[in-house]
Amino acid sequence: xxxxxxxxxxxxxxxxxxxxxxxxxxxxxxxxxxxxxxxxxxxxxxxxxxxxxxxxxxxxxxxxxxxxxxxxxxxxxxxxxxxxxxxxxxxxxxxxxxxxxxxxxxxxxxxxxxxxxxxxxxxxxxxxxxxxxxxxxxxxxxxxxxxxxxxxxxxxxxxxxxxxxxxxxxxxxxxxxxxxxxxxxxxxxxxxxxxxxxxxxxxxxxxxxxxxxxxxxxxxxxxxxxxxxxxxxxxxxxxxxxxxxxxxxxxxxxxxxxxxxxxxxxxxxxxxxxxxxxxxxxxxxxxxxxxxxxxxxxxxxxx
Numbered sequence: 552x553x554x555x556x557x558x559x560x561x562x563x564x565x566x567x568x569x570x571x572x573x574x575x576x577x578x579x580x581x582x583x584x585x586x587x588x589x590x591x592x593x594x595x596x597x598x599x600x601x602x603x604x605x606x607x608x609x610x611x612x613x614x615x616x617x618x619x620x621x622x623x624x625x626x627x628x629x630x631x632x633x634x635x636x637x638x639x640x641x642x643x644x645x646x647x648x649x650x651x652x653x654x655x656x657x658x659x660x661x662x663x664x665x666x667x668x669x670x671x672x673x674x675x676x677x678x679x680x681x682x683x684x685x686x687x688x689x690x691x692x693x694x695x696x697x698x699x700x701x702x703x704x705x706x707x708x709x710x711x712x713x714x715x716x717x718x719x720x721x722x723x724x725x726x727x728x729x730x731x732x733x734x735x736x737x738x739x740x741x742x743x744x745x746x747x748x749x750x751x752x753x754x755x756x757x758x759x760x761x762x763x764x765x766x767x768x769x770x771x772x773x774x775x776x777x778x779x780x781x782x783x784x785x786x787x788x789x790x791x792x793x794x795x796x797x798x799x800x801x802x803x804x805x806x807x808x809x810x811x812x813x814x815x816x817x818x819x820x821x822x823x824x825x826x827x828x829x830x831x832x833x834x835x836x837x838x839x840x841x842x843x844x845x846x847x848x849x850x851x852x853x854x
Contacts, residue, residue, distance in 0.1 A: 555590065556590060556593050556594060556597075559585070559594050560594055560597055560598070563583070563594065563603075563605075564598075564601070567603060577603060577604075577605070579604055581604075581605050581606070582606045582607065582608055582611045583595055583605050583606075583607050584608075584610075584611060584618055584619070584620050585607075585620060586620045586621050587620070587621060588607065588609060588620045588621060591620070592607045594607070609622065609624075610622075610624035614667070615627065615631075615667055616628075616666075616667035616670040617667075617671065619760055623757060623758065623759060623760050627667075628667070628671070628677070631663065631664065631666065631667075632664060632677060632680060632681070634663065635660060635663045635664035635681075635684070636680075636684060638659060638660055638663060639656075639660055639684040639685075639687060642655045642656060642659065642660060642688045643688055643690075646689075646690040647690070650690050653688055653689055653705060653706075656685055656688040656689075656706065657710065660684070660688065661710075664681055664684070664712075665681070665712065665715075665716060665719075668719060668720060669719060669720055669723035669762060670761065670762060670765075671760070671761060671765050672716075672720055672756075672759060672762075672765025672766070672768065673712065673716040673720075674756040674759070675756065675772070676756075678712055678713050678716065681712035681716075682698050682699075682702065682711065682712050682713060683698055685698075685702055685706070685710060685711070685712060686698035686701040686702050686705075689701050689702065689704070689705035689706065690705070691704065691705055697818060697821070699711070699814055699815065699817075699818045700818075708811065711814065713810060713813075713814050714807065714814070717769055717773075717806065717810045718802055718806065718807060718810070720762075720765060720766060720769060721766070721769075721802055721806055722802060724762065724766045725793060725798045725802075727762065728780055728781050728793055728794075731780075735780075738763075738780050739779060739780060741763060742763065742767070742777070742779060742780045743779075745763060745764050745767050746767055746777050749764065749768055749771060755768050756768055763780075770783060772813070773785075773786070773806075773809045773810065773813055774786045775809065778790075780793075785809060786809065789805070791805065
């Protein structure tokens with residue numbers, strides 16, 4: 552531990568010196584986070600003796616994203632979702648006056664609600680909230696209706712937070728895997744430990760602290776086997792090597808298909824198991840007729 556502390560101190564002092572030579576000043580809002588947190592406290596104390604005021608809090612906000620040490624923090628993302636919910640309510644009011652205002656769900660609501668998802672993913676509870684809000688802004692969601700069907704009728708599947716959230720997370724991961732190639736051994740070790748911790752965890756998403764664990768949790772939710780950082784096996788046993796395969800093809804077909812299947816499997820369990828074949832089918836037809844009368848493009852008509 553002492554060796555690590557000395558190394559962190561050495562790097563911090565070198566960074567401060569370089570920034571100083573280039574005319575930069577260290578902001579008093581600067582913080583240092585480590586796991587375990589005791590390390591950050593030791594480093595902050597030693598830097599303070601050398602004239603550098605740096606705090607060592609348990610959590611922080613960095614570029615609009617939660618940053619934490621040994622415990623997951625969701626303060627920032629919860630605040631963002633709350634603000635996005637207020638915006639969704641305002642958009643719903645506009646949609647009642649003009650159905651064309653539903654496009655604001657893409658241009659106004661989505662960027663605010665999903666900022667920083669690549670850093671810690673989107674937990675199932677967050678996804679449920681976002682999907683409900685998107686469906687509500689469509690103008691054709693009624694009490695008891697199916698949010699999945701409503702979103703696809705009004706916007707298309709790419710507007711479903713469950714779909715674009717997962718796909719965006721994996722796109723970011725494909726880019727990170729290439730950048731982390733020099734640290735492959737350390738990444739493999741961290742990946743193996745996290746898979747072991749998350750696979751049977753009773754509250755999987757309560758343990759998510761970053762991109763690596765978010766990717767693993769999302770794969771496990773899809774019932775894929777996260778064998779390694781660049782080696783995955785899907786539900787049917789097909790294996791994917793992120794280095795050798797076409798990333799666009801993997802995302803647009805295999806992963807998108809798996810996420811879609813997961814979404815519709817959840818739909819089939821609602822309303823006494825009737826799902827899309829029961830009550831929601833009648834609501835789908837009703838929403839389709841509403842969209843058609845409003846001169847909207849209808850993706851499909853139920854037979």
